[in-house]
Amino acid sequence: xxxxxxxxxxxxxxxxxxxxxxxxxxxxxxxxxxxxxxxxxxxxxxxxxxxxxxxxxxxxxxxxxxxxxxxxxxxxxxxxxxxxxxxxxxxxxxxxxxxxxxxxxxxxxxxxxxxxxxxxxxxxxxxxxxxxxxxxxxxxxxxxxxxxxxxxxxxxxxxxxxxxxxxxxxxxxxxxxxxxxxxxxxxxxxxxxxxxxxxxxxxxxxxxxxxxxxxxxxxxxxxxxxxxxxxxxxxxxxxxxxxxxxxxxxxxxxxxxxxxxxxxxxxxxxxxxxxxxxxxxxxxxxxxxxxxxxxxxx
Amino acid sequence: xxxxxxxxxxxxxxxxxxxxxxxxxxxxxxxxxxxxxxxxxxxxxxxxxxxxxxxxxxxxxxxxxxxxxxxxxxxxxxxxxxxxxxxxxxxxxxxxxxxxxxxxxxxxxxxxxxxxxxxxxxxxxxxxxxxxxxxxxxxxxxxxxxxxxxxxxxxxxxxxxxxxxxxxxxxxxxxxxxxxxxxxxxxxxxxxxxxxxxxxxxxxxxxxxxxxxxxxxxxxxxxxxxxxxxxxxxxxxxxxxxxxxxxxxxxxxxxxxxxxxxxxxxxxxxxxxxxxxxxxxxxxxxxxxxxxxxxxxxxxxxxxxxxxxxxxxxxxxxxxxxxxxxxxxxxxxxxxxxxxxxxxxxxxxxxx
Numbered sequence: 001x002x003x004x005x006x007x008x009x010x011x012x013x014x015x016x017x018x019x020x021x022x023x024x025x026x027x028x029x030x031x032x033x034x035x036x037x038x039x040x041x042x043x044x045x046x047x048x049x050x051x052x053x054x055x056x057x058x059x060x061x062x063x064x065x066x067x068x069x070x071x072x073x074x075x076x077x078x079x080x081x082x083x084x085x086x087x088x089x090x091x092x093x094x095x096x097x098x099x100x101x102x103x104x105x106x107x108x109x110x111x112x113x114x115x116x117x118x119x120x121x122x123x124x125x126x127x128x129x130x131x132x133x134x135x136x137x138x139x140x141x142x143x144x145x146x147x148x149x150x151x152x153x154x155x156x157x158x159x160x161x162x163x164x165x166x167x168x169x170x171x172x173x174x175x176x177x178x179x180x181x182x183x184x185x186x187x188x189x190x191x192x193x194x195x196x197x198x199x200x201x202x203x204x205x206x207x208x209x210x211x212x213x214x215x216x217x218x219x220x221x222x223x224x225x226x227x228x229x230x231x232x233x234x235x236x237x238x239x240x241x242x243x244x245x246x247x248x249x250x251x252x253x254x255x256x257x258x259x260x261x262x263x264x265x266x267x268x269x270x271x272x273x274x275x276x277x278x279x280x281x282x283x284x285x286x287x288x289x290x291x292x293x294x295x296x297x298x
Numbered sequence: 299x300x301x302x303x304x305x306x307x308x309x310x311x312x313x314x315x316x317x318x319x320x321x322x323x324x325x326x327x328x329x330x331x332x333x334x335x336x337x338x339x340x341x342x343x344x345x346x347x348x349x350x351x352x353x354x355x356x357x358x359x360x361x362x363x364x365x366x367x368x369x370x371x372x373x374x375x376x377x378x379x380x381x382x383x384x385x386x387x388x389x390x391x392x393x394x395x396x397x398x399x400x401x402x403x404x405x406x407x408x409x410x411x412x413x414x415x416x417x418x419x420x421x422x423x424x425x426x427x428x429x430x431x432x433x434x435x436x437x438x439x440x441x442x443x444x445x446x447x448x449x450x451x452x453x454x455x456x457x458x459x460x461x462x463x464x465x466x467x468x469x470x471x472x473x474x475x476x477x478x479x480x481x482x483x484x485x486x487x488x489x490x491x492x493x494x495x496x497x498x499x500x501x502x503x504x505x506x507x508x509x510x511x512x513x514x515x516x517x518x519x520x521x522x523x524x525x526x527x528x529x530x531x532x533x534x535x536x537x538x539x540x541x542x543x544x545x546x547x548x549x550x551x552x553x554x555x556x557x558x559x560x561x562x563x564x565x566x567x568x569x570x571x572x573x574x575x576x577x578x579x580x581x582x583x584x585x586x587x588x589x590x591x592x593x594x595x596x597x598x599x600x601x602x603x604x605x606x607x608x609x610x611x612x613x614x615x616x617x618x619x620x621x622x623x624x625x626x627x628x629x630x631x632x633x634x635x636x637x638x639x640x641x642x643x644x645x646x647x648x649x650x
Binding site: 092109229230 | 422425429434436437441568575608615616625629
């Protein structure tokens with residue numbers, strides 16, 4: 001039984017990491033209606049830039065991280081200024097395609113600047129099992145995962161407050177509802193978008209650091225964005241708590257399925273299981289767990 | 299001055315509803331076909347045929363399939379490569395396990411298998427739409443490739459999971475040379491493209507477009523949603539399946555399930571968007587653009603003598619940048635640009 005819990009908790013903790021990436025998606029989608037496929041590329045870019053500052057310029061991590069944050073904010077604003085501003089009021093699919101183009105661009109840029117070989121990123125958090133749980137329950141739970149989960153929880157709390165309590169948050173939600181209507185009541189669309197993209201850049205930096213420390217900073221970081229998609233459809237595209245709940249469900253069920261169903265089905269089911277799970281789930285609740293109910297008028 | 303329909307009077311209903319109502323268009327298309335069938339195979343070098351023209355035709359067909367689903371019926375899909383894989387592996391198994399089966403029949407059966415799979419994975423579209431659907435179609439992509447890799451029966455138990463497409467033979471004629479493969483591919487693509495053009499002009503196409511524009515309203519005016527959406531998935535997957543089979547047989551020769559990965563799906567989606575969603579011509583223009591662009595960028599970086607590590611990354615950047623550029627300049631795709639050019643030509647030299 002302790003093995004079951006070990007798998008479950010490891011799954012939940014890795015789910016938190018997925019949720020972190022999904023959070024970036026939700027932020028941008030909620031505020032600008034853009035399904036930002038470049039989120040994965042931004043995570044990669046952030047992690048690589050941070051490592052690059054650290055290794056190439058020999059800066060310590062405590063200087064490299066704020067510097068990278070600055071770079072990400074500038075990147076976010078540049079994206080808004082150069083790409084999205086010119087695509088206002090286009091259909092969602094066009095914006096989506098633009099972000100796919102963007103992800104190619106960012107991937108190329110990141111590797112052009114910092115080289116394409118994989119790097120190691122060491123954060124001052126040790127990846128060791130927690131001794132207490134080890135002794136008492138005989139479970140292997142990494143300290144790193146727990147701290148990552150805490151960071152994620154704080155981030156979510158702050159973002160939830162930002163969205164529900166502040167003036168900017170209200171403006172963000174208005175923009176998400178309807179670009180033109182928001183513009184006509186005097187919400188400065190461009191400012192709002194710049195803010196959102198800057199925040200998305202910040203979230204992707206956090207995700208990039210945690211994922212990079214876990215798996216190494218390499219090109220495959222781009223693909224974790226894909227893992228965030230089932231999380232998103234489970235939780236609903238527009239809900240911050242949904243991203244967390246979706247992440248936990250996907251993380252846990254994926255690990256449990258791999259351990260208990262994998263041997264029966266020939267292994268490697270981690271690759272598609274989350275998607276099929278999300279698909280089946282959508283048949284019951286088409287707008288995800290926490291998504292807004294879509295009311296359609298003719 | 300020469301491109302206008304002045305003086306071309308339609309006296310019958312048939313003449314009024316033909317595919318190309320303008321005479322100059324008909325002449326142009328006839329010339330294009332004549333050139334593609336009778337001049338190109340003899341003139342073009344083998345490299346151009348096998349590395350550019352054949353993949354161009356195959357990708358056009360796949361883009362056409364996705365365009366039917368996304369551009370006409372409005373169902374966003376990221377799983378087109380999976381349907382291509384189903385088509386390819388099904389055709390391979392039909393040829394392998396039924397001796398003496400005609401090649402075209404095997405392709406058609408492969409396409410039908412793909413459309414069955416497409417309909418199965420299209421079922422959720424009755425409940426969900428938009429990006430939720432797109433993300434859900436990723437399930438198809440990963441599941442199908444996993445299935446083909448894991449179940450060795452599909453690859454005839456080959457240890458590496460790679461299949462080698464059998465030789466293409468129709469009525470004792472062997473398709474060895476690039477030129478003959480090209481002509482076969484071109485014939486299939488031409489027939490299917492004409493079919494698609496007619497389909498989208500008929501009531502099927504109109505009901506697809508009604509569903510795309512607003513499915514609730516379409517249901518109200520008496521279009522059966524389930525049937526229409528399933529038909530769109532079936533036809534689209536059939537086209538993708540045939541394209542996949544050609545991809546294996548006429549282009550690559552040996553192929554593994556991983557060749558039909560998510561990247562391929564995205565490339566096909568790019569072709570549809572760049573070419574113009576909801577346009578048959580757009581599928582071809584988009585495919586040409588996406589095929590030629592990397593070659594062009596490659597050529598330029600070679601000319602500048604940049605190191606490979608720089609040039610490959612630069613290629614990514616230019617590719618991404620150009621996609622964004624095109625979306626900003628013309629969100630309706632190359633087909634729209636072509637249409638604008640034609641309008642201009644009709645008015646030239648007196649545009650008032």
